[in-house]
Amino acid sequence: MDIVKHNKLAWDNCVDKKDRWTIPATDEELEDVRNGNWGIVLTPNKKVPKDWFPPLKGLKILGLASGGGQQGPILATLGADVTIFDNSEKQLQQDKILSDKFSLDIKTVQGDMRDLSVFEENSFDLIFNPCSIVFVDDVLPVWKECYRVLKPGGILMTGLINPIIFQLDEENLKLIYKQPFSDVHSLPKEELEKLKKENEPFVFGHSLSDQIGGQLDAGFKITGMFEDIWDVENKMNEFMPSFIGTRAVK
Numbered sequence: 001m002d003i004v005k006h007n008k009l010a011w012d013n014c015v016d017k018k019d020r021w022t023i024p025a026t027d028e029e030l031e032d033v034r035n036g037n038w039g040i041v042l043t044p045n046k047k048v049p050k051d052w053f054p055p056l057k058g059l060k061i062l063g064l065a066s067g068g069g070q071q072g073p074i075l076a077t078l079g080a081d082v083t084i085f086d087n088s089e090k091q092l093q094q095d096k097i098l099s100d101k102f103s104l105d106i107k108t109v110q111g112d113m114r115d116l117s118v119f120e121e122n123s124f125d126l127i128f129n130p131c132s133i134v135f136v137d138d139v140l141p142v143w144k145e146c147y148r149v150l151k152p153g154g155i156l157m158t159g160l161i162n163p164i165i166f167q168l169d170e171e172n173l174k175l176i177y178k179q180p181f182s183d184v185h186s187l188p189k190e191e192l193e194k195l196k197k198e199n200e201p202f203v204f205g206h207s208l209s210d211q212i213g214g215q216l217d218a219g220f221k222i223t224g225m226f227e228d229i230w231d232v233e234n235k236m237n238e239f240m241p242s243f244i245g246t247r248a249v250k
């Protein structure tokens with residue numbers, strides 16, 4: 001099964017359906033940014049700590065799997081030199097629309113986050129990767145590629161999901177799926193068929209070894225982390241945070 005192709009069309013479909021992760025920054029938000037009031041997320045709620053960022057003016061930033069017009073236009077408004085890379089053309093279009101409207105000069109590139117060969121090594125100062133590695137079945141190549149395209153001292157900020165979330169039956173919070181979870185291999189056949197029919201993205205749960213150990217094995221030093229909860233009703237919020245944000249340095 002071609003997962004990248006499926007998820008590309010599924011995320012285009014999310015844009016058509018106005019899924020919450022496809023709604024771009026508003027004019028008012030960008031006006032606030034110009035007045036010095038800004039914040040961006042890797043996970044649903046918590047803004048990334050400001051002291052995680054170096055001065056943004058002129059900083060070469062890769063928004064990795066960050067289409068949708070949320071983070072790119074804000075970073076570009078703050079003076080960063082922004083490239084948004086995403087698998088979905090319609091998600092990239094959201095960034096392009098705001099870039100054109102506000103003359104932000106955001107570059108957009110379509111592709112799979114495990115193959116950043118369109119970029120030279122040592123190209124970027126910062127990679128901003130909001131929760132999206134759940135959409136690939138193998139995350140280790142993502143960390144290797146991030147390490148390659150970052151300059152020495154460059155920073156990788158990424159949103160992760162605690163793998164326990166994928167082991168549970170969401171309704172009853174009972175452990176039912178073995179690690180590693182994948183929509184493609186773990187779900188009963190009829191549920192997978194439903195996802196295909198409804199053109200929903202396929203997701204994959206990754207072990208902490210792959211999500212955190214994988215960054216370390218690629219050569220990164222992790223210098224910051226936080227946890228976060230869902231911003232919509234979710235039973236897990238009563239028990240534990242489902243999301244993790246990390247900051248790592250090459």
Ligand SMILES: C[S@@+](CC[C@H](N)C(=O)[O-])C[C@H]1O[C@@H](n2cnc3c(N)ncnc32)[C@H](O)[C@@H]1O
Nearest residue numbers: 011065066067068070087088112113130132135
């Ligand atoms: C939850 S959205 C995150 C982006 C959004 N800007 C945000 O604020 O969180 C996940 C994004 O990952 C992208 N994506 C999924 N699979 C991908 C892949 N293999 N390579 C690159 N991008 C991918 C989707 O197209 C989608 O835009």
